[in-house]
Amino acid sequence: MTLVKFANGNKGASVSPFLNDVFGSFFNDAYVSDRLVSRVPAVNIAETENHYHIELAAPGLSKEDFKLNLEKDVLTISAETKSESTDENKKYNRKEYSYSSFVRSFTLPETADHANIEAEYNNGVLKINVAKKEEAKIVNREISVK
Template sequence: MTLVKFNNGLKNTSANPFFSDVFDSLINDSFLSDKLIARVPAVNIAETESEFHIELAVPGLKKEDFKINIDKNVLSVAAEKKAENVEEGKKFSKREYSYNSFVRSFTLPESADQSKIEADYADGILKLTVAKREEAKFQSREIAVK
């Protein structure tokens, strides 16, 4: 049987405690972690008989912040937001408001009707509806047995 010692969340203070505190603050600092994590919104894509649904989770933006373009068969959704809230008389010890932007691109299938794309933004969700071409819609029929 092997015994394994766990620290159980306690810091090792036998070494220099200042070093471990600085190291922990660097690792856990939101400034550093924000720079390392790519910020792209989560997306859900669904298909029905007559259309495709694309939903992006983008809270905190306005309708005016979005740019939706289509080039050939690539649908691009971009957003740009710059926070410039400067208040006189305040001295900030940490400031996390920043400039945020993203671009998500989706390759549309041949069955998509590029002339019938609609966008709606409500409650932090951008919903894109892409209609299908008439000939690409699911057609069901009963086949008779001879």
């Protein structure tokens, strides 16, 4: 019987530990990782007696950056930001551009009232409240036993 050792996530398992250090530090660099990784905001979805609640974590944006669109039963949330800064110093001009965007789509249930949707952006969280139709609201009543 022969035992075979597997790397199972060890960094030192490649041909050269030096290459692991170089490529690992390159891809873990914040500048590179921000541009390589697609950033989609995290979402919490909840339901209460009268509403559906969607909370989208999108810090660093303003309410003007968001676009909400409802087409049939699909609610689409998108945001786009562009920034440009110029620093003129010592006879040279430096320009830095930043661009980021995302799109998230949610299929609303048939019980959602499309005419009654509200959105608010506060402290980095976009909160969307979708009202339920009257016939979809839970009716609680006590039933007597005869």
